[in-house]
Amino acid sequence: MKALFTNYFKTFRGLSNEVWWLALITFINRSGTMVIPFLTIYLNEDLSFSFPQIGWIMSCFGLGSVIGTWLGGKLTDEIGYYKVMVRSLLSTGILFIALQFLTTFTQVCLGIFLVMVVADTFRPAMFVAMSVYSKPENKTRSVTLIRLAINLGFSAGPAIGGLIIANLGYSGLFWVDGITCILATILLIKVLNPRVAKAIDDEKNEQPESAYKDKPYWIFFIAMFLFAVIFMQYFSTMPLFYRNIHALSEVEIGVLLGLNGFMIFLLEMPLIHWLDSAKYNKIGLTAIGLFLTVLSFFVLNLTAYSSILIVSILFMTIGEMIGFPYSNAFAMDRSKKGKKGQYLAMYLMAFSLANVFGHNGGLQLIDKIGYNNTWYVMCVLGGLGVILLYVLKRMLINEDKLNKSY
Template identity: 60%
Template sequence: MKTLFKNYINTFKGLSTEVWWLAFITLINRAGTMVIPFLSLYLTKNLHFSLIEVGWIMSAFGGGSVVGSWLGGKLTDKLGFYKVMVFSLVTSGFLFVALQFLSTFVTICLGVFILMIVADMFRPAMFVALSAYSKQENKVRSVTLIRLAINLGFSAGPAIGGLIIVTLSYGGLFWVDGITCILAGILLLNVLHPKKVKIADEIVIKNPQSAYKDINYIIFLFAMLLFGVAFLQYFSTVPLFYKEVFYLSEFEIGLLMGMNGFLIFVLEMPLVKTLEKSLYSKTGIVIFGALLTALSFIFLNLSSWAGVLVIGMLCMTVGEMIAFPFSNAFALERAKKGNQGEYMALYSISFSIAHIIAHNSGMHLIDKYGYEFTWYTTIVIMIVCISILYYLKWRMMRKKDKQFAIN
């Protein structure tokens, strides 16, 4: 056991202090995002919106995310990642608190849209900061550390969020979310100020390439968009499935979703370090992750036994641990070819568009055809995603673009 623990600790060695601070700030921020997994439940249970209305509200969520990611990338290239991150964290904190006071369909759509513009300006700036603070040989593990912070936050967040709903109300979630965002911004001001830190991997690009002209990158983003459409069902329609079909309480839903974050926290870094040393290509690793994610939705349709929910969550969790770190690392490496903010903005936008499509289409499909049909549709989406990744691998091998196909 002692040797196992020592080997686990060794997987974190070599990462810069700045990356650790960035991960800790992300942890504080994400621990407060307990509103997100319960948003669909809050809108249906407390505000009594229909599934169709909830779908449109979640589309406003995704639309704001698209605009915020694009704007964050532009501002990062012009002003630098530090200023964008501070503004995003502090301002979104106040907006999260204000969101609970909105009650009509139109005001909530507008409020969620504005909130996500500000909140998701953080993502491309954070990725550029991560690239700057980490050495070349530590890129994938640095990405993984940030993901661990995110998932540890998501692990604690839903479990605590479910408890807050039971003991207080949904309103308490908005206060906690807002306060944690502001605290994260204050910490960032104090520990990652440009005058106090050093850049580990500063990249100077004389003739930056536009990300929009990088065809292989665009193909990759389309595959990730489809992956996101399926993956995000676990944060909108799947919680409703847990409650309406299996009659789980909010606290039980929080525990089940919290298991995802806890397993990622414990297992992802050793798994990523092992896969880094393997002979498998990045494409193959991401494809395997996509296969496991597709399998998780098959389990949801297999039986009325509640144990399939745990098995499905386990498949999705392992698929996520495998796919996301290496897709993140590819985007960071690709960004060296051009404007980093623009590249990372497009990476974030692919998932923002997935938010628009996933939640709305999921709610509409459930409303018209039921959960079983929705999960089979999601499986088909994942099959298309996997096919595109196979095509990308073939294309990059043929074009001798080995950055993703071989490494």
């Protein structure tokens, strides 16, 4: 047992202090976003919105995310990651607290849109900061540490959120969301000020290329969009499936979703450390992750027993642990061709666009064709994504051969 713990902690060695601080800030921030997994239930049960209405609200959620991510990448390249992160976190905290007072359909659409525009300017800035503070050989593990912080927060967040709902109602969630964002801002100002923090990767490109002219990167973007569309179902249609089909309570839903974050906390860093040492291809691993996520939807149609929900979560979690760190690491590697903010913003925009179409599309589908057929649709989309990643892998091999010939 001692050897097991020793080997586990060895996987964290070599990461910079700044990356550890960034992980802590991310954990505090993510712990407070406990309202997100319960948002569709809140809109349906507390505000009495229909599924199609919730679908449009979630599209506003995604559209705000798209604009915020694009704006975050642009501002990061122009004014720097630090200013963007501070202003985004502080403003998001205030807006989360205000969101609970919106009750009409129009108000909620506009409020969710504004919150996401402000909140998601943080993401490109955070990943650029992580890239700057990471040694080149540690970037995949740095991504994994940040994801570990996100998922540890996500593990605690839904479980605590379910208890808060049971005792204080949904209003308590909005207050906690806002306060944790403000606390994360204070910590960020104290520990990650560029005048104090030490940059490690200062690589500059004197003739940066536009990410929007990078054809292989567009293939990657489309594949990640499809990956994100099916993954996003776990934050919109899946909680409704748990509630309406399997009759789970908010606490049970929180615990089930929290299992995902807890497993990632325990297993992702050792898994990535092992995969890094084996030198597997990043795009190939991303494809494996997507395939396992597809399986998480396929198994739901095999039986009506609620125990299958655990099997589904296990497949999704392993797929996420493999697919997202390596896709993110590929985006950071590719960003050396051009402006880092633009490349990383484009990667994140795949997820933001999935928020626009994935939640709404999933909700419209379950309303029209039911849950089982919706899961089959997700399998088809994921299969297309796997094919695109295979095509991209071949393109990159040919690109490498061409570069070596010069």
